[in-house]
Amino acid sequence: MAISQVITFGGSPDQLVWKYGDENITTTSQLIVDETHEALLVVNGNAADLFGPGTRTLNVPNIPLVNKILSIPTGGANPFPCKVFYINKVHHLDLLWGTQGAIALEDPDYQIFLHVMLHGSVAISVGDSRKFMLKLVGFRKSFDPEDVVTNFRGLISSHVKDCISKIMINGKVSFFQMNANLLDISNLVKERLEQIFDEYGVIIHYFNIESIDVPENDYKAITEAKNRRASRIIEGYSWQEEQQMEVAKTFAGNEGTMGAMGGMMGGMMGGAVMGSTIAQMARSAMDPNRIPNAAPPHDVRSAVQSGGAQNLRDLMGGQVAGPGVSSAGGFQVDTDFGAQPPQPAPGPASAAPAQGGFCPKCGSPTAPDALFCSRCGNPLAKACPNCGAPADPGALFCSKCGTRL
Numbered sequence: 001m002a003i004s005q006v007i008t009f010g011g012s013p014d015q016l017v018w019k020y021g022d023e024n025i026t027t028t029s030q031l032i033v034d035e036t037h038e039a040l041l042v043v044n045g046n047a048a049d050l051f052g053p054g055t056r057t058l059n060v061p062n063i064p065l066v067n068k069i070l071s072i073p074t075g076g077a078n079p080f081p082c083k084v085f086y087i088n089k090v091h092h093l094d095l096l097w098g099t100q101g102a103i104a105l106e107d108p109d110y111q112i113f114l115h116v117m118l119h120g121s122v123a124i125s126v127g128d129s130r131k132f133m134l135k136l137v138g139f140r141k142s143f144d145p146e147d148v149v150t151n152f153r154g155l156i157s158s159h160v161k162d163c164i165s166k167i168m169i170n171g172k173v174s175f176f177q178m179n180a181n182l183l184d185i186s187n188l189v190k191e192r193l194e195q196i197f198d199e200y201g202v203i204i205h206y207f208n209i210e211s212i213d214v215p216e217n218d219y220k221a222i223t224e225a226k227n228r229r230a231s232r233i234i235e236g237y238s239w240q241e242e243q244q245m246e247v248a249k250t251f252a253g254n255e256g257t258m259g260a261m262g263g264m265m266g267g268m269m270g271g272a273v274m275g276s277t278i279a280q281m282a283r284s285a286m287d288p289n290r291i292p293n294a295a296p297p298h299d300v301r302s303a304v305q306s307g308g309a310q311n312l313r314d315l316m317g318g319q320v321a322g323p324g325v326s327s328a329g330g331f332q333v334d335t336d337f338g339a340q341p342p343q344p345a346p347g348p349a350s351a352a353p354a355q356g357g358f359c360p361k362c363g364s365p366t367a368p369d370a371l372f373c374s375r376c377g378n379p380l381a382k383a384c385p386n387c388g389a390p391a392d393p394g395a396l397f398c399s400k401c402g403t404r405l
Helices: 064-070 128-139 145-169 175-179 182-198 214-244 246-250 255-273 278-285 302-315
Strands: 017-019 025-026 030-033 037-043 046-051 054-055 080-081 083-088 093-098 103-106 113-126 203-215
Touching: 025 083, 025 278, 037 054, 037 128, 054 175, 093 145, 103 145, 113 145, 113 214, 145 175, 145 182, 145 203, 175 182, 182 203, 214 302
Parallel strands: none
Antiparallel strands: 017 083, 025 080, 030 054, 037 046, 037 083, 093 113, 103 113, 113 203
16 A cells, blocks of 8 residues: 655755656645645646645545546545646746847948847746646656756747847847847847747746847947048038038028028937937837838938938928928928029129139138139139130039040
């Protein structure tokens, strides 16, 4: 006759699942479950009764599912074949994960391809013991937290790669911006992985992307591009103030139009960036409805050819209704960037004289017939060595005889 026994947990505190050694249990045996575990009885390959913390005698009333499977007679120490699994409910922290391969992505700010690698940590616990055993563990004798990461490594890697790609491509978030907002991005990835882990009875408490790395050559290239861009921004800002930038040449209007226009656009664009957090931008980027169907334009003219004039109207909040329409700011804007600026109509000799331009080097105003800048001495025009016809400073060939300048 089987002898009654006391069934207790005897595994390592770090084990997620531990199987009790003896499989011949009697209805007088004592089952002891501590507060950090649950115990699952498995009979004939069927997950039967699940017990929480406490001490129980495995008599017929206490094991209804086992009794239903085996029809155990009441009274006496009746033996029955049964496996007892202890499932650890403690939180397991700092489990390491990492992508198995690099992702080739183009940085949206610097147009440089980067080979991105990611790694971090995750904290988990078992939420549904029955689901965890049936779908993931499969009644193994033991199961460790590292086994969870091993089983989910491919899923973690694929979803992290997908999220990072969409955030960088659709959300236009650069490599440097992502590294500065790892916590927000980690929370977004966690939301996505929680649904998958829940199907296996696992709860994610923390999910951290600890670093987004690129090879040394990639980092050097993007750092140099960032420095060059910073220089261009400084120069471009000075050009906007002193010469109203080259884009101003495409606008029809009086002097000062571009300064006011640039101020309004800069304020609106700055407000849009400051008003949206990286988390909001990333969440919007992962929206399945936001799938780009064309390459983004790299200059103003290509943007206009693909509908950029309407985009400018949107940016201006509806202030720009069309070419040459006066806005609330009291100036006129020509949104038809692709066309040549309108030529003044011929008038009588008493009409106002033609206005000069600006020095391309220092931005100082110049007289219409000036050959050199009066402030910095920069040549404003050059003559053809063959026919002597005047030529623009940037011309490569003479417009009269075709001689190379």
